[in-house]
Amino acid sequence: MTRANHRVTSLDVARAAGVSQSAVSRSFTAGASVAPETRTRVLAAASALGYRPNILARSLVSRTSGLVGIVMGHLTNPFYPAVLEAFGAALRRVDKRMLLIPVPDGDVDQVIGEVLQHQVDGIVVASATLSSALAEECARQGRPVVLFNRTTTAPTVATVSCDNDGAGRLVARTLVAAGHRRLLYVAGTPDSSTNVERERGFRAEAAALGAAVRVVAGLYRYDTAFAAVTAALTQPPDAVFAANDVMGCATIDAARRHGLAVPEDLSVIAMDDGPMAAWAGYDLTVIRQPVTDMVAAAVDLLLAAGRGEAPAHIRLPGTLTERGSARL
């Protein structure tokens, strides 16, 4: 038991163990030179007093906070909670924690400032972009930035994303091969690189194969996608590629409401593979993004940058997961 309301410091432990304060510090530092016997004594005293090293103080001198800033846009898109969990696990493995900043919208730049003040060891920006001016400032301060699920031309930031162009092509190829000719693309937010690439790949491949592609704006959200698809159904396509799974669900719901059966009358393939894609009510055929690998790659890039390596750009392939929403 320890006295109430008193922050136990390494000095307290030192006194209790009859050693110097630095001996205590060493006992808590992996691979420091302490006599095993000393260390045991120190650890005993420490746990008796309920001592835990103060990471803030340590960070101040070691110049690494053990914190990684995660700047994330729309947590309500079920893709991102999965990403968050993956980052939590991956970062814990390298003994770092997440400083999470859910950014309302747009004002990423301001938010990055806050994160920098916390002396984070790196920053992950997901579902948003930051100005190149700020990217440069991060670089100057030696704080690696990796853009997750977005690409950029800023030379100082690393990026990790799915091969969206390839995914779009794969879907087009798959649908056309199954005999579909009138294709509909339900787009995400038009300014996101993710959406742009998926659309580009999908259209290019479809065009090459002689299939027509119409595009409606779904903005990555259920309600907008539902409305857009409903409107598009006046001239029904035979297959839909939705830029994320939420909009895939919206497409299916809109089709059913319109009296169309999925997949008999309409094939639906969506990007992402969140929890609801597997629900019995949807059974959505999807392109699964390799979230775990993407996150692992992002963490690697962060660490690599910490070692002074140049920012890289990683693209991982998505994989087609066939379920019941597409007649292939």
Add this chain to the structure above:
Amino acid sequence: MTRANHRVTSLDVARAAGVSQSAVSRSFTAGASVAPETRTRVLAAASALGYRPNILARSLVSRTSGLVGIVMGHLTNPFYPAVLEAFGAALRRVDKRMLLIPVPDGDVDQVIGEVLQHQVDGIVVASATLSSALAEECARQGRPVVLFNRTTTAPTVATVSCDNDGAGRLVARTLVAAGHRRLLYVAGTPDSSTNVERERGFRAEAAALGAAVRVVAGLYRYDTAFAAVTAALTQPPDAVFAANDVMGCATIDAARRHGLAVPEDLSVIAMDDGPMAAWAGYDLTVIRQPVTDMVAAAVDLLLAAGRGEAPAHIRLPGTLTERGSARL
């Protein structure tokens, strides 16, 4: 422009502005006594050099880190991302950030240790509980803990939750008033206070009104709930209360697959009001938890504890949101 690869400190700014280092500190402290003219000069120098105060150093002396630990269980339950966003917004308003620890399962205690080392100003534990030993240690260190969406008997932790018992009663009353008699409760994880309270209230009120209640185990997950409900449908109930919205969706899907129409053959009411509850495919009648208010209350409790007030227990009522899944 500033020199590459050099962390700008307040001393650098002081020199550049021709003032003392403390003048710089004051210029960045709200309500400190600095001549306006001095402050402008300092701020100018600071922004020229790209200076940002180092929060770590500040925290070390001010003894508040500006960090709140958020320990969260299942991010994949769509209820929690919404909670996270709300906390992000509410905490930012009091100038604090989130140290997010997604806890795999169970090992909350170990995780709290990490959080404590970061000198957090408080800890929010959502969808999990912590041992009372650890709760006591937090208290001793003066770090307020609030349990979110869980209750406990530990005297040192505050709690915020929905009035789950009341919600259960409300649903039973509503369902029975609409003529339903054979009720089914799709339970969440049996050891969560949340589930226990909902079930207790639902059963008590149903019993009082002379309606029968069967219970199946859904574990708060889609797949288990789908299987459990499917099995229960061999002797169909007329109404279902699902302990969360995901299981509500599972119930609807299971019913439809079984050839039952919702709400004609089966009324479904669920707890929580996540994004998909409003989807056209489900149109789920729900008890909405007042997330924003709950989060605001949690933040208040954190701040109150910081001022030395005793831990309180707050319960906010849920509200019935009628949509199309229940015949009322």
Add this chain to the structure above:
DNA sequence: CTGTTAGCGCTTTCAT
């Protein structure tokens, strides 16, 4: 209002 002076709790040379 401003500068000087102590630390916050820890890591890290540098001697011993």
Add this chain to the structure above:
DNA sequence: ATGAAAGCGCTAACAG
């Protein structure tokens, strides 16, 4: 292997 001492970058008295 250990202790003494010098900071990490900042805030907070305390004089002036």
